[in-house]
Amino acid sequence: MGGVNVVDLTREFIAIPSPNLPGDERAMAAAVQGVGQSLGIGQGIIVGAREDRPNVLIDLDFGGGGRHLALSGHLDTKPVGDARWDTDPFIATIDGDFMYGLGTCDMKGAVAAMLIAASRVASSGLHKGRLTLVFTADEEYGSKFGSRYLAEEKLVTADAIVIGEPGGVRTDWDQLNIVSRGIANIFFDVEGDQGHSSLSQVRRNVSATQEMSKLLLAFANTFSPSFPKNDLGVGPTVNAGVMVTGGVGFGVVPGLATFASDIRLTPGMERAEFELDLTKFLAKEIAQNPKLRAAYRFEDAPRDWLPPTSVDGGHPVVNSCQKALMQVRGAESPLSAFPGTTDACWLQGILGIPTLPAFGPGMLERAHAANERISITALEQSVDIYEALIRDFCEAA
DSSP, X not given: OTTOOHHHHHHHHHTSOXXXXXXXXXXXXXXXXXXXXXXXXXXXXXXXSSTTSOEEEEEEEEESSSOEEEEEEESOBOOOTXXXXXXXXXXXXXXXXXXXXXXXXXXXXXXXXXXHHHHHHHHHOOOSEEEEEEEESOGGGTOTTTHHHHHHTTOOOOSEEEEBSEEESSSTTXXXXXXXOEEEEEEEEEEOOOEEGGGHHHHTOOOHHHHHHHHHHHHHHHOOOOOOOOTTOOXXXXXXXXXXXEOOOTTEEOSEEEEEEEEEEOTTOOHHHHHHHHHHHHHHHXXXXXXXXXXXXXXXXXXXEEOOEEOOTTSHHHHHHHHHHHHHHSSOOOEEEESSOOTHHHHTTTTOOOEESBOEEEEGGGTTSTTOEEEHHHHHHHHHHHHHHHHHHHHOO
């Protein structure tokens, strides 16, 4: 596969479905191993808790001294779901400077770029340092079989990790993300008095859905969890009512209704204090509304509480990323917080390895949406940026 380019390789990966849910990365893992073998960096090893949820680790030792860098990307994508695409999500379609397809920016394009960058460094020679490519399963559904498994089993070592999630917010490469927000996924269950709807006024049945709607709006408008201040000036984001369920059907006053919310966490937020904030909020609402019978609960692990992480702005890996951006794009990027949650919550949260959450081509707003796309210019630049990053970080010290 000599002379392979990143556009063709991304196109190849897009044609390999790996939606999660349901979750099965075997075909993608096999493709990555085959590409690694063809590019001369080896196929690496497969590790995982289940055969259908493989993680691929490719290790390159350049010689004694230097630093150990890990580049990481996930092999799964979100499902197509209800999104209405203008093109086939599994056939990469190019229109001008954009490539459309499921996983283009989130994040099969970055995986392709990492493989090619690693092969360039290996073929042209590097005299010290070490590089590990960490390609994970299950990132899109909590990472139980992916980065969390790798972290809990201590299967990844490095001086620093860089994840290739799409880091652009307004334009490609417009910020260098040193914070990965965590996430708390919670449900509020609201009880009512199930009964015959024709007797609702006579019996004064409490409608669970009506009381739930009041609580949902109160949560959206008034819940503000406490958090430590930070230099970047970012705080948690409350997303109320991301899912709503309730009711039996016509003729029945609902006896149970539930809404789900996710809260994007910032560094320093702790679960115990967050639960205290939830308890205070609910107690206040119950005191103001005698009809309200409600309780909150977290989603089942591992999607209950994913911790936020942060890397010091002066860390060598941050400096190496800035040098790579300057070399390829002619400008550094301001330090910022990635709006989403990434595998950094486990790779740094459990292993303690400084991890940049999103240093990759693409715009976050294009991920998880219909007509996902990536700029071909940014995709091609990413190969040069990753190569420069590897060389600068690994050869130092």
